[in-house]
Amino acid sequence: MNKTVLAAIIVVIAMLGFTYVAVGSAGGMGGEGDWVNKLAVLGAVVLVIVTTFVVTKYVRQMQNDTASGKLADENWDGIGEYKNELPLGWAVIFLGSVIWAIWYFLAGYPVNAYSQIGEYNEEVAAHDAKFEAQFANMDDATLNAMGESIFIVQCAPCHGLQADGMAGKAADLHVRLAEKSVKVAIVNGSNNNLLGTSMPMPDRNGLMNANTNALITDAEIDAVSAYVAGGLKGTAGADVFAGTCAACHGADGKGMEMVAPNIAEMSPAMVDMVLKHGKKGAIGAMPAFTNLTEVQFKALDAYVSSLSKK
Amino acid sequence: MENRPLEYDYTVAKWFMLTTVVLGIVGMLVGVILAWEMAFPAVNTIAGEGLAEYTNFSRLRPLHTDAVIFGFTLSGIFATWYYIGQRVLKVSMAESKFLMFLGKLHFALYLLVVVAVVGSLLLGITTSKEYAEFEWPIDIAVVVVWVIWGMGLFGLIGIRREKSLYISIWYYIATFLGIAMLYLFNNMAIPTYFASGGVGAWYHSVSMYSGTNDALVQWWYGHNAVAFGFTVPIVAMIYYFLPKESGQAVYSYKLSLLAFWGLMFVYLWAGGHHLLFSTVPDWMQTMGSVFSVVLILPSWGSAINMLLTMKGEWQQVASSPLIKFMILASTFYMFSTLEGPIQAIKSVNALAHFTDWIVGHVHDGVLGWVAFMIMAALFHMAPRVFKREIYSKSLMNTQFWIQTLGVILYFTSMWIAGITQGMMWRAHDEFGNLAYSFIDTVAVLHPYFTIRAVGGTLYLVGMFLFAYNMYKTMTSSRRVEESELQNASPMGA
Amino acid sequence: MFHWLEKRPFFFAVAVFVVIAFAGLIEILPNFAQASRPVIGTKPYTTLELAGRHVYIKNSCNACHSQLIRPFKSETDRYGHYSLSGEYAYDRPFLWGSKRTGPDLMRVGNYRTTDWHENHMKDPAGVVPGSIMPAYRWMFKNTADIDTAYAEQVTVNKAFAVPYNAEIPMADGSKATVALADTVEGARASALEEAKVITADMKDQDVKDMVEAGQIPEIVALIAYLNSLK
């Protein structure tokens, strides 16, 4: 076999192998049926093969043929020009591609009445059909797993992969509330739609301690903040809580429907509210998520509320 | 006069050769810095935290693209024009004081624009449009430079002795007209300082077009800036330098003709391939795709014509590094003009657009084709312009292989990076949710970014070898007689 | 005929021009008027937002970030509703970009917040480990160019009838108005008011101090712009 051809074949195989190894290992030859991925890889393959093939053809002509033809009369700075005919293959393909283009543009494409938005709608419908059926009744473990996978894509940029809030940049989701957060809620009140309505919690000027019959004091705020952040354990601050907060949040802090949210633990209902309405507090602001489906919300509620129980 | 050989005046050509080399090195050095910044973000602050404003990736990127396009490539186009133009029209610049003056003015104003561009881009004065970043004062200067070049170009054609225009001249004329038309339309803007009665920065302007229309005009420009900056004038070069250096006649007039008019006709229609799946109408996108595929043929026409010109001349390809540069250039031209149409197919573009595969495509074109051809042109011109042989053939060979390796590392790594990233962006997991967060798709690219940076660095090393070789050629290599300068360029060992 | 042209540079040039100009007309004209109509809910930029847009352009954020969500499930899942032509009606220049080294930002205002941007622009890798985005610390010190933003507002209002001080229909049926000050002093004052709202959610003390002193750092304008991307 000719050395050039051999070299060409080696180039093709090496490059394709290289691509296969790299792309294959990147974890995404795409799901089955993702023909776009395959087409792109195929494009890359065609690219190497056709170029190598054509160039090899001409390299062999450089090696073996001799130049010939009738020279034109003109001559520019010593450069002559042959009156050779067009290379047949080139001319035929050129003509063919022009005809194809005219056909495709005037007949092939409008006949299909293509619309990219229509195509999108079909894609979404197919996707939904496939997964809605599959996840109609998920058990807790599946729900959690799904929640975790959404979390990594949608939430980790703020809360971190460990959901620890990345050194105070967002809420640490392993605990319900940081002490600072409780304090700010008491001092400034809270208005984050945590009940699904715009029912606010009053600021400190609206919080009476039933034990003392006076507005809550700085010392009491400190004590009760530590108590709530600590998961309502121990005795310090318990009396303030019972006197000031329990009326709304319940004696166990688990909240009351339509009155006040659960501040003892991360419950699915509470997480759901945060996701749908966002939250602005002592740490910063968390956006509301408008782009998720109910199933995805459910999965996230389950996953996030499971974190703090671990 | 009639009986003596013409004494061509290469003064302006020489000056532009100098800027080609210098701006090539500057532009590619910046490219190399960018490449390392993507692999290792700490490089963003390489000159210290205080200067990070000027050395970070985003501030430098437009400087890279504009330095290599409007610095390196355009200088190369002008240098070769001031060389080829005289020779194939058989008329010397020295014959017309006016043309000589225009040429020198052209160069002087061009240098001013270069300084203004570098300064303003470093300061962050940009309109953000790719390859059309300059604000209106510079745009006006660019138009002036262009008009002066055009006057010189048509002036020289006007006093030519060779009545029939050589192929290269066709392409230079097209370059002039194409860029003029595109640049004017894409840069239409209103200076806000004047419109608002003297408020704010005097150099700021606002685009005449908005949103989707702005995008349409921009990519009509952007695509054809590639056509009339990276293709048409480079084809002009190869049509002169390859036959001249090899002493072979051009393979086929008919092929030259059809490839030229085919390219002129088809290129302009393909701009839509930069806007696939955007908000421009479907029919326009389809038009861009379809014409891109047709475009393979006129592009390959010229490349094939050149390869066939070397028919039966393998010994030259094997022995002359200068011919090697040109043959590899036309091969890469074929490669990127096949790759482009593949990327223009809508479903492939759905994956390739926005990824590094596009960047790979860009660089197999510009490094393998544009830059190789420009360097080959300068190598051929140097002995004729400086009347000395090329300083070192072995250095040329070394440069050739280092840079070839550099290009291969560049485009293979970006090719894989692009397809990998595109696939990860669209992957869904077993729950039907996105499988990867964005940062996952960034992290996997690290090895490829590193390989690209190594490839780019090799290419830059080649540029330094090139500059050294040119410098030695200019200053200290063996002097040559006119008789040695017919075809193959004389080279020292 | 071609031989004839090749001896006549003038006609040759005319022929080339006709051939290359033709496609431009077909490509650009038909769609021109139509594409620029705003969709319901699209508002022009406020002075501070526009100044932030200038900061975005000055630093070529568009070199790494697109602002174009293509109609694919994977993109709408990640970034939100696909882009509509009319949403860009007030974008001069358009900022679609052509490379996504970083994610799309067309609707980043929906899912990122002021304090997050503050942390991120100061130290991207501190927020997103492994990020290759440069840190933009000087933006916390340089002041934004409010005057030029105002000049641009005046210009587009005059030249392209961009509806400032006019009622704009919103998706929920209500009307919104974006004010354009009569004088540059007025614009500076209203930008400062806007800036105070942003800084209230920020932590950097130097930034807060600057705004208190009546100066607007670039970062504040940039965040106003990013928050407006919805």
Ligand code: HEM
């Ligand atoms: C038949 C010829 C060609 C076709 C059909 C073609 C097609 C394309 C396509 C489809 C893209 C990607 C658009 C996107 O998705 O963002 C592209 C980008 C690009 N191509 Fe080509 N290409 C061709 C030849 C070339 C050549 C020879 C060069 C340079 C020497 C070149 C330089 C570029 C550049 C610089 C870009 C990047 C534009 C940007 O900034 O986004 N192309 N081309």
Ligand code: HEM
């Ligand atoms: C030493 C060689 C070079 C290196 C290492 C290099 C590196 C780079 C890098 C890192 C980018 C940014 C890619 C991104 O944003 O992801 C880039 C963009 C670009 N470079 Fe180079 N470059 C080199 C030479 C050149 C030359 C010689 C040209 C032109 C003659 C060129 C033209 C461009 C263009 C047009 C783009 C923009 C591509 C796009 O927007 O799609 N580069 N280059």
Ligand SMILES: [Ca+2]
């Ligand atoms: Ca401009």
Ligand SMILES: [Ca+2]
């Ligand atoms: Ca680009």
Ligand SMILES: [Cu+2]
């Ligand atoms: Cu293009």
